Amino acid sequence: xxxxxxxxxxxxxxxxxxxxxxxxxxxxxxxxxxxxxxxxxxxxxxxxxxxxxxxxxxxxxxxxxxxxxxxxxxxxxxxxxxxxxxxxxxxxxxxxxxxxxxxxxxxxxxxxxxxxxxxxxxxxxxxxxxxxxxxxxxxxxxxxxxxxxxxxxxxxxxxxxxxxxxxxxxxxxxxxxxxxxxxxxxxxxxxxxxxxxxxxxxxxxxxxxxxxxxxxxxxxxxxxxxxxxxxxxxxxxxxxxxxxxxxxxxxxxxxxxxxxxxxxxxxxxxxxxxxxxxxxxxxxxxxxxxxxxxxxxxxxxxxxxxxxxxxxxxxxxxxxxxxxxxxxxxxxxxxxxxxxxxxxxxxxxxxxxxxxxxxxxxxxxxxxxxxxxxxxx
Amino acid sequence: xxxxxxxxxxxxxxxxxxxxxxxxxxxxxxxxxxxxxxxxxxxxxxxxxxxxxxxxxxxxxxxxxxxxxxxxxxxxxxxxxxxxxxxxxxxxxxxxxxxxxxxxxxxxxxxxxxxxxxxxxxxxxxxxxxxxxxxxxxxxxxxxxxxxxxxxxxxxxxxxxxxxxxxxxxxxxxxxxxxxxxxxxxxxxxxxxxxx
Numbered sequence: 001x002x003x004x005x006x007x008x009x010x011x012x013x014x015x016x017x018x019x020x021x022x023x024x025x026x027x028x029x030x031x032x033x034x035x036x037x038x039x040x041x042x043x044x045x046x047x048x049x050x051x052x053x054x055x056x057x058x059x060x061x062x063x064x065x066x067x068x069x070x071x072x073x074x075x076x077x078x079x080x081x082x083x084x085x086x087x088x089x090x091x092x093x094x095x096x097x098x099x100x101x102x103x104x105x106x107x108x109x110x111x112x113x114x115x116x117x118x119x120x121x122x123x124x125x126x127x128x129x130x131x132x133x134x135x136x137x138x139x140x141x142x143x144x145x146x147x148x149x150x151x152x153x154x155x156x157x158x159x160x161x162x163x164x165x166x167x168x169x170x171x172x173x174x175x176x177x178x179x180x181x182x183x184x185x186x187x188x189x190x191x192x193x194x195x196x197x198x199x200x201x202x203x204x205x206x207x208x209x210x211x212x213x214x215x216x217x218x219x220x221x222x223x224x225x226x227x228x229x230x231x232x233x234x235x236x237x238x239x240x241x242x243x244x245x246x247x248x249x250x251x252x253x254x255x256x257x258x259x260x261x262x263x264x265x266x267x268x269x270x271x272x273x274x275x276x277x278x279x280x281x282x283x284x285x286x287x288x289x290x291x292x293x294x295x296x297x298x299x300x301x302x303x304x305x306x307x308x309x310x311x312x313x314x315x316x317x318x319x320x321x322x323x324x325x326x327x328x329x330x331x332x333x334x335x336x337x338x339x340x341x342x343x344x345x346x347x348x349x350x351x352x353x354x355x356x357x358x359x360x361x362x363x364x365x366x367x368x369x370x371x372x373x374x375x376x377x
Numbered sequence: 378x379x380x381x382x383x384x385x386x387x388x389x390x391x392x393x394x395x396x397x398x399x400x401x402x403x404x405x406x407x408x409x410x411x412x413x414x415x416x417x418x419x420x421x422x423x424x425x426x427x428x429x430x431x432x433x434x435x436x437x438x439x440x441x442x443x444x445x446x447x448x449x450x451x452x453x454x455x456x457x458x459x460x461x462x463x464x465x466x467x468x469x470x471x472x473x474x475x476x477x478x479x480x481x482x483x484x485x486x487x488x489x490x491x492x493x494x495x496x497x498x499x500x501x502x503x504x505x506x507x508x509x510x511x512x513x514x515x516x517x518x519x520x521x522x523x524x525x526x527x528x529x530x531x532x533x534x535x536x537x538x539x540x541x542x543x544x545x546x547x548x549x550x551x552x553x554x555x556x557x558x559x560x561x562x563x564x565x566x567x568x569x570x571x572x573x
Contacts, residue, residue: 107387188387191510238474241512273474277513297477323447324454324484355447 006163010068014165014225018266018312019288020345026338026374027347028367029167029314031071032354033078034102036061039360044101045094051076051147055155062164065367069165071268071293071314071349072229075155079103080136080144085175085231087111087184089135102356110134111184113197119204124211131184156224167291167314167347168268170219170228174212174260176252177205178235187234194244202248209252216259227291229270230256236273238297250281261289268293268314272352282307295319295352304340313341316351317366322358327365334369343376378457379491379573381466384475384518385498386507390528390559394498395466397563402464402572410462412452446481457487464573475518494573497522501533501541508544519548524555524571531558 001009013027036057037047046053058074079090082105091097091104111131119127132138159166181204182190193201234240235249257267267290274297282292282303287310292303296318303313316337321329334348348370354363381398385391395411402409449467456465469478475495482493497518500507507515519525527541538556545554555567563571 186387192506194510195506236474237513238476238517239511239514241508241510244510274476297474297480318480319447320450320481320484324450324481324486329484357447357451 003161003163007160007165010163010165011225013068014167014347017345017347018225018291020309020312022343023376025376026341026343026370027068028370028374029069029071029165029347029349030062030065030067030354031350031352032061032358032363033058033072033074034356035354035358035363036074038356038358039064039363043093043099044103044356045092045099048077048079048093048103051144051151054078055151055158059155059158059162059164062159063162065363067164067367067370069167070159072168073155073159073166075151076148077144080141081148081173083136083141084145085173085179085183087131087135087180105183107186109186109189111181113193113200115184116181116193116197116200116204119207124208165225166227167225168227168229169224170222170226170265172215172219173229173231174216174256174267175231176235176249176256177208177212178248178252179231179233180208181205182234190234194248198247205248205252209255213255213259216256216265217263219263219265221264225266226264227266227268228260229293230260230267231270232275233272236271236275237277238274242277245278250278254284257285257290261286266291270352271295271298273297274299276302279303279306282311285311287311291347293349296321300337300340308341308345312345312347314347314349317349317354318351319353319355319358322350322362322366323355325359325362327361330362330365331369331373334366335373338370338373348374378462378488379464380453380493381464381573382475382478382493382495383466383468383498384495384522385528386500386503386511386515386518388503389498389500391468391498393559394496394526394528394563395468397559398568398572399466401563401565401568402466405569405572407463408461409464409466410456410460412449412456412465412467446477449478450481450484453485454487461488474514475521479521492573494523495521496524496526496571498526498528499541499545500529501527501537502529504541504544516548519545522549522552525549525552526571527554527556528559530556531560 013023013025016023017027037044040057040060042053042057055075062070079092083090086105088110089106091106093099093101093103097104132141156166156169185193237245240249260267269290270293272295276299279302291312291314293314294316296316300313317333321333383391383395399409399411453465456462469475525545527538530538542554557567
C-alpha cells in the first residue's frame with residue numbers, strides 16, 4: 001500500500017472514531033514530547049533549542065512506532081510554546097538546567113493584580129506583547145513562533161508523505177483565560193484573586209475570551225482532521241469549587257468549543273487531572289464534534305455512560321504506567337479500554353504526554369496491544 | 378522503607394514541617410530522604426541536607442502533574458536501589474490532586490513499603506478561603522490524611538484555629554489532629570507522633 005493510501009486509511013479510521021462510527025481497527029496515536037528525544041539519544045537541550053531536531057525526532061518516533069498518527073506533530077521549540085500557554089518562566093535544559101534534564105515550568109508570581117486592569121485597558125494581544133519580557137526574551141519568542149508558522153506546512157506534508165495523520169493540525173492552541181491567568185499569577189495567588197477580586201479577574205477573562213473567539217472565527221481554512229487543543233489543567237473539576245467552576249471555567253469552554261465547531265475545527269479537550277465531577281456537562285457540547293483527551297485520572301466508565309454516544313475519547317494511558325509499569329500492565333490497560341469502548345469513539349493515545357522516563361518496552365507494548373486488541377471488523 | 382506524604386496547599390507550612398521531620402528522623406538514627414517538587418523554589422539547601430546525611434531529590438514536572446507522578450515512582454525506585462533509606466518524605470505538588478499519587482504508587486517495584494503515612498497540613502488563616510475556592514482539592518487532602526496538622530497557631534487567632542479544627546474534623550473525624558506553630562520548631566514529642 002502506498003503511503004498516501006495508508007494516510008487515507010488512517011485518516012478515515014480517526015474520522016470514524018470521532019464520528020462514533022464502528023472502525024476496522026481502533027486508531028492509535030503517539031503523544032510524548034520528551035520521550036521522543038530520550039528514546040533516540042538526543043539531549044533535551046538539543047530538543048529544546050533546535051526546532052528542526054524537535055520535528056525530526058518526533059517524526060522518527062512516529063515512524064518507528066508505526067502508529068496511525070500523532071496527537072501533536074512536534075517541531076519548533078517547546079519551551080517558548082509552554083511559556084505562551086502558561087505565561088510563566090521556564091527552566092530550559094542546557095541553560096538553567098543540566099543538558100539532559102526535563103524542562104521545568106517555574107511556579108512563581110509574574111503577573112500582578114494590576115495586570116488584570118492592564119488586560120482590560122490594553123486588550124489581550126497588546127498586553128501579552130508587553131508581558132513577554134517578564135518571562136522570555138521577546139526576540140527569542142518571536143523567532144520560535146515564526147519558525148513554527150513558516151514550517152508548519154512542511155511538517156504537515158512530511159507526516160502525510162510518510163503516511164501518518166496529525167490529529168491536532170490546526171496551527172494554534174486555544175486556552176481558556178483561567179489557565180493563562182493562573183499560570184501568570186501562580187496558582188496560590190490566582191485562587192486568592194478568585195476569592196478577593198473576582199470581578200476584576202472576570203473582566204480580564206472576558207477581554208481575553210473575546211479576542212480568542214474573534215481569532216477562532218477568523219481562522220483560515222485548512223485540511224486534515226482539523227483538531228485543536230482546548231487545554232485545561234488547573235481548571236480541573238478535582239481542584240476548583242463548583243460555584244467558581246460554573247462561573248470562571250465552563251462558560252468559557254463552551255463558548256470556545258462552539259466557536260471552533262462553527263468554523264469546522266474539532267476541539268480536543270486536553271484535560272489533565274480529574275474532571276469526573278463535571279463530565280455530565282459535556283452533554284451540552286455539540287455531539288460528535290469534539291474529542292475528550294484526558295490523562296488517566298478522569299473516570300472513563302462514567303464518561304462512557306454519560307457522553308459515550310456524543311463524544312470520542314483520545315487517551316488515556318497514564319504517564320505513571322508508561323514510566324513505571326510493565327508491558328503486561330500496559331497490555332491489561334489497553335485491553336480494558338478497548339473492551340469499554342467496543343470499537344466506537346476510541347483513539348488510543350498516551351494520556352497527557354508520555355513522560356521522559358517512559359520505558360521504551362512499555363511504549364512498544366502500548367502500540368502492540370492496541371493493534372492486537374483493537375481489531376474490530 | 379516507610380513513605381511519609383506531606384500534603385497541603387502552597388504556603389501552608391509543608392516545607393518547614395518536612396525539614397523538621399527530616400532532622401528528627403536523622404537524630405533518631407534513621408536514614409531519610411526527601412523528594413520535593415523543585416528544590417530552588419522552596420529553598421531547601423541541598424548541601425545542608427547532605428551534611429545531615431539526608432538525600433534530597435527533585436521531581437521535574439515538565440509542565441503538569443501527570444509527569445510528576447511518573448517521576449515520583451521512578452525516583453522512589455532509584456532511591457530504594459541506590460540509597461536504601463528507612464524513610465522517604467515526599468512533598469507532592471501543592472498544585473495537584475494528591476490522589477494522583479495513590480494511582481501511581483501501585484507501579485512502584487522496589488522493596489515493599491513498610492507503610493505509607495499521609496500528613497495534611499492546614500493553614501488556619503486561609504482555610505475558609507481555600508475551602509471556598511478549592512473545595513475539591515482541600516477536601517480530598519483532608520479526607521485522605523492519616524494525620525491532620527493545623528499550622529501557624531502563632532499567627533492565627535484561637536477562633537481561627539478552632540474553626541480549622543472543626544472544619545477538618547467534620548471531613549475526617551477519624552484522623553488524629555494536632556495544632557502547631559512550626560516557626561518555633563517542632564516539639565520532639567510531636568515529631569515522634571508524626572514520624573512512622
